[in-house]
Amino acid sequence: MSTTTISKIADLRARAAAAAKSARDIAEKADGEDRSMTDAEKTDFDAHMKQGRELLDALMAAKSDADILAQARKLAEDIGEPAAGDVDAQGQVPIRERVKSLGLQVVESQAYKDLLEPFGGPGHRIPDKTRIQSQPIPIKGLFVGGTDTSAGAFVVNEQTGIVEMLGRKPLTIRSLISVRRTASDTVEYVAQTSHTNSAAVVPEATSSAAPTAPGSAGPLVRNPGGGYKPEGSWAFERRTAVVKTIAEWVPSTKRALADVGQLEGLINDELRADISEAEENQILAGNGVGDNFTGVLNTSGIQAQAFDTDIFTTVRRAITKARVVGRSNPTALVVNPAQAEEIDLTRDEQGRFFYGGPQAVGPRTLWGVPLVESETMPAGTGALADWSKAVLWDREETTVTMSDSHEDFFVRNMVAVLAEERCAFAVTRPSAFVSVDLAA
Structure with a gap:
């Protein structure tokens, strides 16, 4: 707990005790004289009691705030710098600026002021049994004070889980070609390398005579009326x-x-x-x-x-x-x-x-x-x-x-x-x- 916080708590405790003593002194004086308090004494008694209650509330708030800051300090020490420094800085900010009470945030909000406008504004009484409803009233968190950055180490970046890659070109060729499976390291296929189409209309044979030997070396001589069919030719090769x-x-x-x-x-x-x-x-x-x-x-x-x-x-x-x-x-x-x-x-x-x-x-x-x-x-x-x-x-x-x-x-x-x-x-x-x- 910082020295400033300890001093503030001690001051509030002393002032609350003083207010309580003043109220007690007035009451004891009237009681010792066996009489009721005069109007002036009653007014002073009520004022000291009110002051004492307000100081007591402030004291309780300060002690609660100090406890929270102590817990935050411990957490920040576990996190390390700069979190610890952020919490120390929060401890130097006045309580009212650092942690506004829920009620204070409500009454200072524009939505609350707009709600009271038809009844004369803040400070005027709302008639009994009147049904009212305000616009949503934003409530700041514990470490949100007068500035947007006052949350310090307690603001945590949201992790979206998005990983944006650079993008890729569409691939289209594999879907156009033939894709097959193989269980070997070498694939063989047969490709035709030439094709001679000799197909033609052929007359019926008019002679059964066999081919005759040529007069000299060469192929056999076919009989013109033999009805021989033309021969085509194909050539293939094996490729890998x-x-x-x-x-x-x-x-x-x-x-x-x-x-x-x-x-x-x-x-x-x-x-x-x-x-x-x-x-x-x-x-x-x-x-x-x-x-x-x-x-x-x-x-x-x-x-x-x-x-x-x-x-x-x-x-x-x-x-x-x-x-x-x-x-x-x-x-x-x-x-x-x-x-x-x-x-x-x-x-x-x-x-x-x-x-x-x-x-x-x-x-x-x-x-x-x-x-x-x-x-x-x-x-x-x-x-x-x-x-x-x-x-x-x-x-x-x-x-x-x-x-x-x-x-x-x-x-x-x-x-x-x-x-x-x-x-x-x-x-x-x-x-x-x-x-x-x-x-x-």
């Missing part, structure tokens, strides 16, 4: 796609994982998302060097369409190549958001949006082919294809594991959180893909 690993890890402390319940989930989600972003980049643009996929744009045998007049003309010519040369019907045109914006904002000669404008609803198409945006697609380039002719084989879907068996993590109470997936990728029919130059 090797399972690759896409992985990433981050360090964390065991204490952080234990203290923050949502941290492990956040790490897992973010690592999985990083793996998915790397996978999409490999599918589109992997360079085939080392353990990288050979992505669509770097696959040998895909077709190319140069820029011609504008985006719309160029895309239409690419569709022709996909259908005539690639013998496929394109399932999507993948473009960078910059080219998608250019397409959306193109207007005709009357100033109307060519694509339908901001009110257009439904799937976006160009020449009947679905238009798909991907930030992974390089700006100025598009990929038109039957995307089912690209296949991703999942060997192991994305998994997240934790271990302290990394370098000296065990003795440092740290863990490595690792996410990885294993998969293989191949463009099984390259001619079904057309790389489109969309920039003039």
Whole structure:
């Protein structure tokens, strides 16, 4: 308890005792003279008694306030600086400013004054049996006095639990291609490399004579009336796609994982998302060097369409190549958001949006082919294809594991959180893909 508080309590106790003694002296004087108190004596007696009661109330309030401050001081000492200093500062503020009594806060409120206005304002009596109701009266807490900051160390920041991440680009390519499972580290598939179609109308045979030997070395000579059927030719080759690993890890402390319940989930989600972003980049643009996929744009045998007049003309010519040369019907045109914006904002000669404008609803198409945006697609380039002719084989879907068996993590109470997936990728029919130059 501070010296100021002790002195204040002692002063109130002495003044209350003095008022009580003065009232007692008046009463004892009248009693000793065996008479009733005179009007003047009664007035002085009542005044001393009233003063004594008021001082007693103030004394009780001061002692209660001192007890609360002592408890607050103990709590603040447990918390440490600056909390202890805040409580010490509160102890130097006058009681009236530091802790207004409930009644004083009520009578000084604007809502209370408004309530009494119809009856003449504060100091006027409200008629008996009158039904009244005031507006809500705000009551400040114990350590809220004359300033907004007087709560000191007892104002605690609210923890919302919100963790706002930076955001991620949408991933669209995996949903376009074929996704299959594999239980092996190497995937084989057979691709046709050539096809000669010799089918033709053939007349019925008019002779059963066998082929004759040639006059010199060479193939047998067939009888012109033999009705022989034309022979076609197909060629195939076996190709392989090797399972690759896409992985990433981050360090964390065991204490952080234990203290923050949502941290492990956040790490897992973010690592999985990083793996998915790397996978999409490999599918589109992997360079085939080392353990990288050979992505669509770097696959040998895909077709190319140069820029011609504008985006719309160029895309239409690419569709022709996909259908005539690639013998496929394109399932999507993948473009960078910059080219998608250019397409959306193109207007005709009357100033109307060519694509339908901001009110257009439904799937976006160009020449009947679905238009798909991907930030992974390089700006100025598009990929038109039957995307089912690209296949991703999942060997192991994305998994997240934790271990302290990394370098000296065990003795440092740290863990490595690792996410990885294993998969293989191949463009099984390259001619079904057309790389489109969309920039003039």
